[in-house]
Amino acid sequence: MTLPHNLSNTNRRDFLYGLGASLGSVAFTDLLAAEAKSDAGPLAPKKPMHPPKAKACIMLFMEGGPSHVDTFDPKPKLTEMHKQESKRSAGLATGFRFFVGSPFKYNKVGQSGIEMCDQWKHLADPEVADELCNFRGCQAESLNHPEALFHMNTGSRLGGDPAVGSWATYGLGSENQNLPGYVVMTELALPQGGSRNWSNGFLPAYYQGTRLRPKGSPILDLQSPGYKNREHQREALKELSFLNQRHADNHPEHTDLAARMENYELAFRMQTAVPDVIDLGKEPQHLQKMYGLDDPETEAFGRQCLMARRLVENGVRFVQIFSGGWDSHDYLERGHSSRIRSVDKPMAALIKDLKARDMLDETLVVWTGEFGRTPDNNKRGGVYSLGRGHNIDAMTMMMAGGGTKKGAIVGGTDELGAEAVDCVHPIRDVHVTLLHLLGLDDNKLTYFHAGRYKQLSQFGGEIIPELIV
């Protein structure tokens, strides 16, 4: 019974007793129809600490480090200096370095005139563009992918702390007890650092991100093997409940037993709730098309964006989608243009769709990577390689909805895009702001672990008021 401290026996018992007499005594057939009635579980909705701007968050994570100067942050000066020698001493690269101008042209789009490169066709739609808030002031701290990913996802580069989504569900619970409160979707490949990026860290395991896999079973072993049907499963659970109930009767003092029994009931409900929510066939054709499900290039990300909307609509608190391949050290033009094509249409569709359903105001959408990219590069294999290195001093984020400014550019980088110079903030401030929008105060959202109250920002951070309406 090695319970974490905060879930002291007393609290835990309250929760379990709160489930009442239904445990074990209710037939699973009844549960099939019944909604989750328990409102006292660890994931039960909790009151925000202050009136929230956003109820849920969808984070689109571009793994590899998208280049700010080739997406949303134009640097004409860099174009002038293309292939000229760079004497900058930053990052790790040594030897001959040269500046790389962006291969893309830039436009001012929408009423607001925010800037994006010409590869963004759908995000440039005024209906979408004027919802966006581009943040150019963030600075990362780790030059390497896994540490930087850990930092952006968990507030610490060590890879052992709770993820942002874990903190959010810890603070707010989830609106739907039949679905995980924090859902993570990845491309086929896991990002570097793997599941540590959505781990509950030292928070209780209820708050870990649950991966919905793109292929195979969305949650591992969600369904019984093919030769066992649902009737078979129901029968098994009934017999298991019989065995467990007799055991519980012999151990009335042992309260953990009830939690484990309740889990079987919850799992049985999830087996239908999860396939339901991820069944995109229920969406009208035109919407599927809008998300790009009919095009191999956008299908994967489109599915995940559409699923994210369905999940949030069904009460999931935090959804994260990882999309890889942004690490363009070379051949940036084709790399970034292809990556942009694969996310542009789905992301624009997501924003439009949320807006059409009046959900955008209360759903925070964040598009980000783990760091930005350098204005210069070194030769590879003796050739001028047109790509960029890792840059922790400047990056770009795009936000929409959830109380962020509409059609705004916040912060700025220097004329080469080497470093953020205006409205400069470390990652922790972005985290604090994100929690703030969700109605949570980072300084109060703490968990006592290993001798101190820990928080997402580690030691506190600042809200970035410029981002907020």
Next chain:
Amino acid sequence: MPTRIFFYLAIACFAIATTTSTRLLAADKPTPTAPITQPDAERLFALKVAPLLKSKCLGCHGEKPDDLKGDLDVRSLAGLLKGGESGDPSLVPGQPEQSLLFSAIKWDGYEMPPKENDRLTDAQIELVRQWIVAGAPWPSDEKQSELRKAEWSVESNEDGLIVKTSGGLADEWTYRRYDPADLWAFQPVKPTVAPDGQHPVDWFLTQRLNAMGFAPTEEADPRTLIRRASYDLLGLPPSPEETDAFVKLYSKNPEQTWEQLIDRLLASPHYGERWGQHWLDIVRYADTGGYSNDYERSNMWRYRDYVIRSLNNDKPYDQFIVEQLAGDELADESVRARKRSDEKAVRQTRLNGDYTPEESEWLTATGFLRIGPWDNAMVKVPEARQIYLDDLVNAVGQTFLSTTMRCFKCHDHKFDPLPTRDYYRMYAAFAGTQMAERPAPYLPTENLEGFEEGKKRVEQLLAYAIAEKNKLVNKRETAARKWFKEHNLEYVSLDKRKSLPDEVKPTRHVGLDYIEQGKLKIREQDERIWTRRLERYESMVQSVYNGADAQVKATYARKLRIKNNIDFTKQPQSTIFTGGSLEAPGEKVQPGVLSPVGLTVPQSDLEDPYRISSDLEGRRLAVARWIAHPENSLTTRSIVNRVWQHHFVNPLAGNPNNFGAKGDKPTHPELLDWLAHNFVEEGWKLKRLHRLLMTSHAYRQANTHPKMKELLTQDSDNHLLAYFPPRRLTAEEIRDSLLMATGELNRTVGGLPVMPEINMQVALEPRMIQFSLAPAYQPSRTPEQRNRRTIYAYSVRGQADPFLELFNQPNPNESCEVRDSAAVSPQVFTLLNSGVMTDRSIALAQRVQQETDRVDEQIERAFQRVLGRSPDSQEKPRMLAYVEKMREYHQQVTPEPSVYPAKITRSLVEELSGRPFEYEEILPVFENYQPDSKPSEVSAETRALADFCLLLFNSNEFMYVY
């Protein structure tokens, strides 16, 4: 003998303080009191209020004068009187209720300071109140300083104790006071006494229990006892036969039977596996290095086996400590003695590995120094070095001293008497530690099974990677030749044309489309991975050697070897890094130990008795011997607390990795000290300690108590240990118990990591590493190879076995002091639906079918195998009916056969093109694979029986130990 210097001079409180002010200054008395005199108020300000304002307010309201939050300046009386942007004064002397400062610190209106962690206590708030009531005097800086200094000579007053240390960065820290209760861990172990004829454990526990008005509970039944003892010592349940025999004998002669059981279990080779797992949790064992490349540490398994071996041999714990921290230095000393101080020979031996078995064992032990996650990819050399050393220093502190060293890396410790100087003294003690894979001959006892087959498979994978790579290289070079020819230039090889200008050579990937470019990168990476993997079959160990950074220069995670031309007379230089930053070197430091422990370095002849010699060699040995000193109270309490924890589910001191002020205090401090003292007296032997704890009544008590209701309200966390707490099986225990129930468990001890079957979706799922995808997970070929105990399963930092992860196997990036056991719904999916569980249920069904033909007897046997008991009169008919019903069901269905692919197509987004591409990976293990029995291969009867077996595996009775 070293001198123990301890500092609680029982000097009475302030001579100068009046009775009134003594009461007023008492920090633990928040009740409002009468106004105080002016001189007292000035002292109150200088000693209490000013430091509070400094630590709680100035961060935002003073440290950056041009960026004052809310425009409020707390640095001076004038600033407070003026107030912040609200326009109202923050301070109205004499009128706390009208002072914004006062309401803000009460979190009444404003909430200051805003962080829960920094919030003022009621006692602190009261001090501020008194100061305001007294007219808020603000003496000059000089006067304040005078008042404070006068107080420093008083070691102990009602505010607490000053602890003598090597000194903080500021006097305020050096002379700050601690609540004596928070210093328990730094105090010497007190040799407490338990009366003769009483079991000491029970005596101490009963004292407290009685004081709370409770009596000890009854003893558990023998069936519960053997299961409890067996899981505790072996991590495995007893067999039905063992249980029956024990129960029978126990009724006749309980004491003797119980002691014999303990002795038998302690003598089992599986004891080391079970307790080794606890150790590996703390030290963060994994077979790979984590982060970007997640490189395999190919010989790390030898350290794992060293731990198991040491425990099985009951190696004294002090020796266990020294070997892990300085085994390489012990080996050097030993070689030096053998070779009559011929330094050249010592050096030569380091390179050729001509070590005796004992020396080789010592080198293996230093795997501890290599065990944290580390990769230098994209990290500058000095920073990569700092990351390694910070991790190591913290690991040493947490593991052996129950001290989280990270907490005083950037500043003097906020709560404990640990100056940042001591952090960097310890850092300096490890500053010469350089990572290397070193030759070390195998011991005759090491298990080398599977070397040949494993090596063959790796060679096959390597050959495939090279062949695939060469196809692409040839294609590129053919295109290059063509290009040179078309441009009337002579062909230049890839290496040589790197330096040519762009105009006179083809593009970098000439002749390859983006898919082929991506594939080439994959194959090149695979070649590196498999080449490296061959190191598994060489007699090397993950170890360290000594050298100054300036001599060693850069090290790369991919290949770590002893550097040849190091001048070993060069000493590493260390400084305090201000704020923990490499860019801010501060004061120089020499290697040393933690001063507040009050234990000086053995045989130190230095002026400062907490320092050790600055020579390159021997730094770690000196630290190790200090840690393993009988009078090191942190060390001895640390280990007995951990051993207690794994017998009684909860530790005596609640945070086994942090004995500081913020960790939970021991529930039974006298017992903890008794155990620590006795442990050292009796030769640091763990097996003796197990025996001692397990022969207590407390260990044998039942899970219930006659006064359970009262206990649940008065002692909800069972700190009194009034009844024995149940616990859920750990991930490893679950898997091992399943294999034991089915009869599949291969009890071989030690050897190369094994690859159990894991969820196939995860096994074949692509996983990013630097430049590429990691190779797919291939399970071991035969059931015997796969079905080893879980401690031998390959532990990859970047890819956890989803089954083990779900059941809270800890993340190997962080030291795990206590395992979580939260019940989450995905556990249900795995236990009910996974292939691994289906296979086990079929295996058990087959086992009991082989034992008997009658279904009711099969049910009986399965109950025995899984739950260690017979089904009762209700369970038996009900399960029989269930199996019958399932038999009918299964007669109607035909399961699909399982397929193991010998080849898979994988897909990756290529970084250079940003586009997805596919490539083929071979899985040669599946060419000749021996799968477990699958549903499609067994009869409807077996499947029906397996359904029932699966229920037993899912039952709470199986999952919990009582």
